[in-house]
Amino acid sequence: MPTENPRILVFAGSMAYLGADNAGLLHKEYPSNSFVVKVPCTTMLRPGLILYALRHGFDGVFVASSGPDCPYLPDCVERTAKRVESAYDLLKKNGIEPERIQLAGICSVCSDAFANNVKQLHSRLKKLEPMRRDGLLVSQ
């Protein structure tokens, strides 16, 4: 059974958040069922949090890293990649498809890239089964 309107959680680093903000400001079109959480830097995003999000009501997680523009770390990209890699392993261990994670570098004017990434993840999630929500009702 495909998911009708997948819910997406976006973890946006401080620069990526500005890009997401810009996407809204410029009236870019992207799935409405997406929620953006601002984090200082995606390098400190624990893989457990991604699993938690998927278990508690979200169908997919988009890690919007600040990329090379990151104001905190010059090697933000590699560190975030490592985090996401271990998140993939964690999901596989728990029997969840790793396709539910999207990773991209979003700069402060990458409003198009942001919208496209959310759209991409949304269309991929549509083909997957809806997530079983432990302790939460399926509400669309």
Added chain:
Amino acid sequence: MSVNEYDVLVIGGGIAGMEAATALGDMGFSVVLVEKEPSIGGIMISLSKVFPTTDCASCISSPKVSTVAHHQNIKLLTYSEVLDVRKENGEFKARVKQKARFVHPEDCTGCLKCEQACPVMVPHEFNQGFVGRKAAYVPFDTAYPRSAVIDLNNCIFCGACERVCPTNAIDFLQKDEEEELSAKAVLITTGGKLFPMERKKEFGYKKISNVINGLQMERLLAPTRPFNTVLRPSDGKVPGKIGYVLCAGSRDASLGNPYCSRICCMYSIKQAILLMGALPLVDVTIHYMDIRAFGKGYEEFYRQAVDMGVQFVRGRVADLNELENGDVLMKSENTDTGKIVEEKYDLVVLAAGILPETHNRTATEALGYATDSIGFIKPRADTIGATEVSEGVFAAGLGTGPKDIVDTIAEADAAASSCASYMKENFGKERAEKILRELM
């Protein structure tokens, strides 16, 4: 006419105006920001990169745009002009004209359907005339407010845009509206413009198609550039040999511009470095009088350009002539060898200097500040702080003199802090009482 009361009126929504408005807004003052163009952003948002860090200019300025857009203490009036200002009991009363957009910005979704339907094509100002835009258009990709505007001077009244608009946002019956507002202080950040190079006949700007100015090259190099590569205007050839003419329109008494525009050396060096990156086979030659690399990291930036292979030739350029194949013949002096050199270039860039934006006379008189012979705002004679230009009137940015982005932002913050201390001195008690009343 309704009267709206604010603490500070900021005139001009470029980088200086946005910075000053957010600084004052963060301090808790209510700010009204008046911008004459349909979108805020000013010159900086159209630039390619900033020197000497070669960071993307629009990536730095567009978060500022969104801060201004979301700020609860800032009221934004775009496509508006200050008609006149008068001073009454220590407060300023301004008449502001809201020019008709012929589109209701609150209804417009920025879907660009009107732009696709419009049959009129005119040169696109934001892209320095390299490409066209329609008469119904969104000024540029990252414009805020994201709303179309109809350019009535070029509109043929076919009504195509009105028919395709999905939200019925287009309204041809809209009229210019006047609004009166009062403010306790005024901050002028009206900015500047490039020197009109057609005034220097020898360089043939606008007559020779492959002679462009610095801001046009900026657009050719920007991430949102029109052709996605650097092409010369006459025939669309990728230029193999590019010449720069520094001090074009500045340090030139024959044009009445004896001053140094400060930024031309650095932006030419930056463009040369970017060109080396964009077109790996290009030869860039910069004809200079002096290289004025005045800021932190600027000299190193100049050395980097030298190391990358940018040619620097000392001496003034005498004149430019067009050849049959579109190339430009440059006659110049090389003061190191003492010889007159003739050289062919595919494309010549004039590193044009800076002029201030012309000021509204009636507003200038009422605000009581003075301008120098060029038109730059003069600081008040009796203060040390250079940003206060008259009692309760502050100025920052290119309007007070040529300066780069770093200095513009620093000056905007300085003006905002002088403005805040003026407000505290003169209206602090009133303000404290108002806050107390609200708390009671």
